[in-house]
Amino acid sequence: MKHDGRIVAAHGRHYVVVTDSGERLVCFTRGKKSEAACGDRVEVEATGSGQGVVLSIRPRRNLLSRSNGFRTKLLAANLDQLAIVVATSPPFSEELLGRTLVAASSVDVPVRILLNKVDLVDKLDGARSTLALYASLGYAVDELSVRTDVAGVASHTAPHFGGRTTLLVGQSGMGKSSLLNLLVPHAQAATREISEALQTGKHTTTDARLYLLSPAGDAADGAIIDTPGFQEYGLAHLTPGTVERGFPELRPFLGQCRFVNCAHLHEPGCAVLAALERGDVARRRYDLFEKLTRESSSFRDR
Ligand SMILES: Nc1nc2c(ncn2[C@@H]2O[C@H](COP(=O)(O)OP(=O)(O)OP(=O)(O)O)[C@@H](O)[C@H]2O)c(=O)[nH]1
Ligand SMILES: [Mg+2]
Ligand SMILES: [Zn+2]
Numbered sequence: 001m002k003h004d005g006r007i008v009a010a011h012g013r014h015y016v017v018v019t020d021s022g023e024r025l026v027c028f029t030r031g032k033k034s035e036a037a038c039g040d041r042v043e044v045e046a047t048g049s050g051q052g053v054v055l056s057i058r059p060r061r062n063l064l065s066r067s068n069g070f071r072t073k074l075l076a077a078n079l080d081q082l083a084i085v086v087a088t089s090p091p092f093s094e095e096l097l098g099r100t101l102v103a104a105s106s107v108d109v110p111v112r113i114l115l116n117k118v119d120l121v122d123k124l125d126g127a128r129s130t131l132a133l134y135a136s137l138g139y140a141v142d143e144l145s146v147r148t149d150v151a152g153v154a155s156h157t158a159p160h161f162g163g164r165t166t167l168l169v170g171q172s173g174m175g176k177s178s179l180l181n182l183l184v185p186h187a188q189a190a191t192r193e194i195s196e197a198l199q200t201g202k203h204t205t206t207d208a209r210l211y212l213l214s215p216a217g218d219a220a221d222g223a224i225i226d227t228p229g230f231q232e233y234g235l236a237h238l239t240p241g242t243v244e245r246g247f248p249e250l251r252p253f254l255g256q257c258r259f260v261n262c263a264h265l266h267e268p269g270c271a272v273l274a275a276l277e278r279g280d281v282a283r284r285r286y287d288l289f290e291k292l293t294r295e296s297s298s299f300r301d302r
């Protein structure tokens with residue numbers, strides 16, 4: 001029998017699909033390559049005893065992926081927003097934050113930055129001053145403490161998740177799964193404590209997994225996709241133009257350069273470089289822009 005459903009977990013060529021009637025099927029694809037991602041809408045054929053085959057992937061609204069230029073990894077599909085989780089401690093990588101912001105912009109998905117662990121007060125000022133730049137660029141930045149301020153999460157953070165499919169991303173140890181468990185108590189995702197108890201190693205979340213916010217299973221109430229923390233975010237698949245659009249502070253200067261095809265790296269009469277000199281563009285942001293432009297395979301190949 002054929003069913004429509006959604007992929008709630010992807011592991012290599014194996015997928016867990018929840019059908020629209022609420023049945024959970026462990027599925028595989030027939031082709032060699034695994035091209036489906038968590039969040040994909042699919043048509044499946046049940047083959048009995050809780051198993052099935054993915055027949056087709058429905059057209060996606062969006063698909064977030066990362067790439068090192070050789071391999072592309074699909075992260076998740078059909079997203080309404082990204083919640084990038086950073087923490088006061090351990091310190092977070094600003095480069096990784098910047099890369100994730102560019103990735104989100106490349107697929108037109110809105111972003112919220114969540115600063116977790118604000119209870120670790122001695123590290124709070126440092127994290128706040130780093131993030132002030134991003135707030136000034138127009139990104140929504142929320143502060144929270146999953147451990148000590150459950151009421152604050154419920155009143156300030158949780159309302160942004162209702163009715164949407166949100167991807168939680170960020171480095172390992174920032175508190176993504178802890179936040180998920182707070183928002184979706186029936187999720188019971190493994191956090192560091194649990195994996196330490198089971199001795200499963202440092203990375204506690206190993207695959208992207210989708211959880212419905214509603215305990216009753218109503219998909220319209222929204223969903224959260226928890227992902228494993230990563231240390232790098234390759235964006236070699238983006239064109240230089242897409243990289244450029246991922247930096248909101250460059251927008252006022254685009255189209256103002258002497259050369260129409262200006263890459264804003266060393267060209268004379270470059271409006272972006274002039275803005276950098278004036279201090280209208282932050283040096284650390286420009287440095288990331290330059291790095292991503294040079295990483296772009298279509299830039300290297302031209
Ligand atoms: N002090 C403090 N610790 C927190 C808070 N939120 C989470 N933690 C702790 O941070 C550690 C990491 O939390 P996880 O939820 O496993 O982090 P994660 O982002 O899911 O990590 P990965 O699955 O490895 O990507 C755990 O020991 C949590 O208890 C918080 O608000 N304050
Ligand atoms: Mg986790
Ligand atoms: Zn330029």
